Amino acid sequence: MTALLEVEGLRAFYGQTQALHDVSFSLEPGGITTLLGANGAGKTTTLRAICSMVHAEGAIRFDGQPIRGKATEEIVRLGVGHVPEGRGTFTNLSVDENLRVAAYTRRDKTAIERDRDMVYEYFPILKARLAQQAGTLSGGEQQMLAISRALMLAPRLMLLDEPSFGLAPLIVQEIFRIMRRINGEAKVSMLLVEQNAALALELADHAYVLETGRVVMSGKASDVKSDEAIRKSYLGY
Amino acid sequence: MEQLIQQVASGLANGAIYACLALALVMIFVSTDHINFAQGELAMFSAFMCWQLLELAVPFWIALPAVVLISFVLGVIIERVILRPLHDAPVLSIVVVFIGLLTIFHSMAGGIWGHTIKAFPSPFPKIAFPGSAYFGPHQVGMILVTMLLLVGLFAFFRLTPLGLAMRAAAQNPASARLVGVRVDWMLALGWGLAAAIGAVAGTLVAPVVYLEPNMMSSILLYGFAGALIGGITSPGGAVAGGFIVGVLENLIAFLGDITERATGFYIIGNGEKLTVALIIVITVLTLKPSGLFGDVSVKRV
Numbered sequence: 001m002t003a004l005l006e007v008e009g010l011r012a013f014y015g016q017t018q019a020l021h022d023v024s025f026s027l028e029p030g031g032i033t034t035l036l037g038a039n040g041a042g043k044t045t046t047l048r049a050i051c052s053m054v055h056a057e058g059a060i061r062f063d064g065q066p067i068r069g070k071a072t073e074e075i076v077r078l079g080v081g082h083v084p085e086g087r088g089t090f091t092n093l094s095v096d097e098n099l100r101v102a103a104y105t106r107r108d109k110t111a112i113e114r115d116r117d118m119v120y121e122y123f124p125i126l127k128a129r130l131a132q133q134a135g136t137l138s139g140g141e142q143q144m145l146a147i148s149r150a151l152m153l154a155p156r157l158m159l160l161d162e163p164s165f166g167l168a169p170l171i172v173q174e175i176f177r178i179m180r181r182i183n184g185e186a187k188v189s190m191l192l193v194e195q196n197a198a199l200a201l202e203l204a205d206h207a208y209v210l211e212t213g214r215v216v217m218s219g220k221a222s223d224v225k226s227d228e229a230i231r232k233s234y235l236g237y
Numbered sequence: 238m239e240q241l242i243q244q245v246a247s248g249l250a251n252g253a254i255y256a257c258l259a260l261a262l263v264m265i266f267v268s269t270d271h272i273n274f275a276q277g278e279l280a281m282f283s284a285f286m287c288w289q290l291l292e293l294a295v296p297f298w299i300a301l302p303a304v305v306l307i308s309f310v311l312g313v314i315i316e317r318v319i320l321r322p323l324h325d326a327p328v329l330s331i332v333v334v335f336i337g338l339l340t341i342f343h344s345m346a347g348g349i350w351g352h353t354i355k356a357f358p359s360p361f362p363k364i365a366f367p368g369s370a371y372f373g374p375h376q377v378g379m380i381l382v383t384m385l386l387l388v389g390l391f392a393f394f395r396l397t398p399l400g401l402a403m404r405a406a407a408q409n410p411a412s413a414r415l416v417g418v419r420v421d422w423m424l425a426l427g428w429g430l431a432a433a434i435g436a437v438a439g440t441l442v443a444p445v446v447y448l449e450p451n452m453m454s455s456i457l458l459y460g461f462a463g464a465l466i467g468g469i470t471s472p473g474g475a476v477a478g479g480f481i482v483g484v485l486e487n488l489i490a491f492l493g494d495i496t497e498r499a500t501g502f503y504i505i506g507n508g509e510k511l512t513v514a515l516i517i518v519i520t521v522l523t524l525k526p527s528g529l530f531g532d533v534s535v536k537r538v
Contacts, residue, residue, distance in 0.1 A: 051415070072414040081415075088412035090405050101405045104398055105417035149416060 002064055004029040004157055004189050005050070010058035012042070012049040012213075019045040020056070021213040027157070027206075032183055032190040034200040034221065036235060037210035043193040044085050046210070047159045050191075051075055051082050062157070077105050081150030081188075085161040087142045088149075091135030095126055098134050098145055102152035111154065118186065119148040122178045140171035147175070151182065158182075160192045164199060172196075176203055197235040201225040209234045243372055244487040250376035251445075251459075252483020253383035257438035258453075258460030259467065259475035260390070261431040266469050268407040268427045269320075271331050275338035277457030279432050280439030281450060282342045283308045285350050287440045288357055288448055297360040301440055305433045312432025316425040346450045357443035379441045386437055387476055390430075394472075403427060455511050459486070462517040468531015477530065482517060486510045 003026035012020040020042045027033045035043045049056035052072045060068040067075050090098050103112045120127040123144040150158050164172040194200035201221045208218040265273045283304050290300035361378040394400035406413040406423035413420050446452050463482045467474025493505035
């Protein structure tokens with residue numbers, strides 16, 4: 001089986017500062033892969049590099065097609081839904097408009113309607129808040145909206161940047177439960193970046209551990225979880 | 238009393254033009270954080286183009302849409318060719334570019350069409366309303382066309398997917414890219430729309446102030462004042478601000494006139510209208526920088 005996403009020798013830079021040194025990994029279609037590591041390890045940068053939001057060198061292939069250096073919006077149009085750090089809410093637009101603009105690139109009206117219904121089923125609270133200004137939503141609701149926006153793109157791959165950030169544990173559980181459903185039902189592969197390693201390893205089937213811009217170890221999520229040495233030295237729990 | 242009503246009515250008519258220009262300024266400001274100092278000269282250039290078409294015996298209601306379209310394309314080209322390469326440049330460089338554009342369009346208009354003042358025919362019937370020197374069919378027309386333009390723009394931004402994408406791109410460019418919106422093109426489109434709105438303003442005001450390369454310089458100031466009153470980030474506010482400025486300048490001149498007649502001293506009058514606009518600009522900036530309807534910008538540090 002060919003990989004859905006292949007990253008080889010990825011290096012990324014913020015101005016003069018090199019944030020990623022040599023990151024390689026690949027992602028099988030249908031799965032959930034997680035990138036773990038401490039603050040500053042390069043997890044967010046890796047996601048940003050995949051979507052051309054930061055200057056990067058190396059090879060990135062999505063579904064066999066090289067995408068490094070393409071414009072962010074063109075990569076998104078290929079089927080990469082990025083749920084960004086900080087949720088990226090269009091705060092001045094209504095919840096309904098946030099969802100509509102996410103389907104802006106699509107022309108298949110009936111499929112858009114179907115995805116709308118799917119979003120409402122996953123996150124009924126959003127349906128109740130359609131007319132509300134998105135900036136007035138709670139943090140958890142904005143995270144749900146961010147995932148829903150990505151979902152409205154009808155993506156094949158979803159990049160999730162710390163979806164648990166700043167949320168109450170109960171809400172986090174709810175969101176992770178829905179993510180599992182999206183992965184299974186909507187057949188969306190996921191690349192998940194998380195600080196909360198225990199939670200991420202629960203959901204994911206593959207894990208890569210980053211340290212200061214390099215992949216230091218990788219393996220099945222269950223193996224990583226059961227390896228006490230890795231847990232203690234890299235994941236801190 | 239009758240005079241007061243007349244002053245208010247003619248203030249609204251001028252206000253319609255200020256509203257258009259204010260709206261054009263806001264259109265560019267919300268998506269780029271830049272004030273386009275060349276907006277007035279662009280509008281003047283569009284008015285000249287319209288005049289040229291009228292001279293070639295093109296009927297007004299064909300010439301106007303044609304010029305609006307040409308101006309739209311011109312705006313898009315200016316953004317793509319001149320401003321796109323500068324998108325990372327410091328604000329001051331951009332300001333200099335705007336001033337350069339201002340000078341270029343000013344000189345080009347003078348070079349092509351000359352500096353002598355030209356009459357610009359009004360497309361509206363030439364009957365005077367009884368007892369009114371300042372308010373005629375052209376003034377009614379200015380208000381109506383402006384209103385139509387506003388309703389059209391409102392519908393475009395509220396009801397069409399493209400309008401929604403433009404709002405999203407202006408509000409959060411990074412997120413807009415992440416849902417596949419081509420943000421660069423949205424900026425160019427914003428420039429095109431601003432130039433098109435300016436073209437309408439320039440063409441409508443030309444019969445009132447007459448056609449010459451300097452015609453928009455003071456009007457642009459009123460436009461600034463209007464945009465600032467409304468809060469520079471709010472399109473609806475800009476329109477309201479434009480009308481407020483138009484009425485305010487007339488009322489102040491009118492009050493000055495009354496006091497002069499009562500006391501015999503000239504304190505303020507028609508000659509100080511532009512001063513009024515500048516006072517408004519300074520007052521708003523010092524007392525309420527976010528205007529009446531604008532967003533208060535909060536920065537987390």
